[in-house]
Amino acid sequence: MDISNLFDKSWQADDFNDDRLGRALEKLAKSDLPGIYHGIAFEALEKEGILLDQAHFDTTSLSLQGAYETAYSEEDSLRITFGHSKExxxxxxxxxxxxxxxxxxPIFADVMDGWKHIG
Structure with a gap:
């Protein structure tokens, strides 16, 4: 991998180790990941001269087997539940x-609750 091309500096492979990677991943996990991705995606669109005049958005469902009987609270970020299955x-x-x-x-991606409003 061309590390100097990735980081715009002359880093060496030895500069990267498990501890540094772990600290970097912890910082990413505590940050606004969707915001970071959107910033990178929109900058790439601009750099490549791709106009944001039309966007395509779609969803799909993934059916799961099992009990998944967890009691959910408002703080839960994801609910595995019944919905209008595309399958x-x-x-x-x-x-x-x-x-x-x-x-x-891709400019947006998300994993969402299984519930989908019908009607």
Missing amino acids: RRPDLKQLMFGLGSVQGF
Whole structure:
């Protein structure tokens, strides 16, 4: 991997170790990951000259088998629950995945609760 090209500096492979990677991952986990990704994505669109005049957004469901009987509270970030399954399996609980793209370039992605409003 061309480390100097990635970091715009002359770093050596020895400059990277498990401890540094762990600290960096901890900082990322505590940060605004969607905001960081969106910033990178929009900068890439601008650099490549891709106009943000049309975007495509879509969701899909992933059906899951199992009890998943956890008692949820308002603080829970993700609910595995029944919903309007795209696999036509109302008997199974699910999660939802969403993706937004511009000319095939992903600008938004999310994992969402399995519940989907119908109507």
